[in-house]
Amino acid sequence: MTGDVRVTAGVAKVLAAFLHDPASDRYGLDLMNATGMPSGTLYPILARLRQAGWVRAEWEILDPEAARPPRRYYRLTAHGVAAARQGVAQLYQQLGPAVRPSTKPRPA
Template structure:
């Protein structure tokens, strides 16, 4: 997996609560990434086996919105993401490595 800045942002956001499922708009808010950047990253993470995705079981008419696709890190994804971000932090100057946004994700 090539660890680009957008990939690092998504992984950091998912690692805030690794077991919690997140949907696209939620991840866009946490990462600041537009949908055109976020969804290709999510697909790459799925293809690598780091991310699982499932559709919400909801009646769109009753909910008043379309069903959401929820994403969560797999066990392998959690381990790999932590390792990849730790390696990235080791390369980043110390004044950037310690910064975090209000959601708890590192400020990449």
Template sequence: MRITIPVARVLAALLAEPDAERYGLDLMAMTDLPSGTLYPVLHRLRAAGWLAAEWEPVDPSTVGRPARRYYRLTPEGVAAARQALAELRALAPDPRPGLGGAEPTGAPAW
């Protein structure tokens, strides 16, 4: 799975409460991603086995809105997401000079 910025945002949002079920509009608000970016990410995560999805068991005419599709990380997805985000953090240099990240030991702090 290629971890792009949108994928990392979705994984971080889902990992905030790994057992919680989230629906698309909820995830769009949490990630600041438009639907055209979010739903392809959700599809990729489902295809990889990291995400489970279920339709809300409601009658749309009774609740006055379409049924929602709820997403949650699978146990494999929780482990993989944590690992992927940890690896991503390890690659990112600390923006504060002299505080680690990608700077080699003994490198001058700019």
């Protein structure tokens, strides 16, 4: 199912983490570290993005000898990349220039 997602500040943080490298797979702890969000905030956002068709998720196939549980990997779909770029850009436009990430180096 493909749909629209309202791009809030929280959703934009998750999308920005994905857009940092759209072709890479990300897992929950990785995304929590990248966004600073707790699991109770992150996973509902990921569920909405999956339901809208912006993100796909697959369980890792793990060696039975591995000493950890399998990870669930998330990746933006082609539709998700385009929608994420547009949604984040629209949010920045609505919020104004004060919240846009700076590309200028910080003074030392």
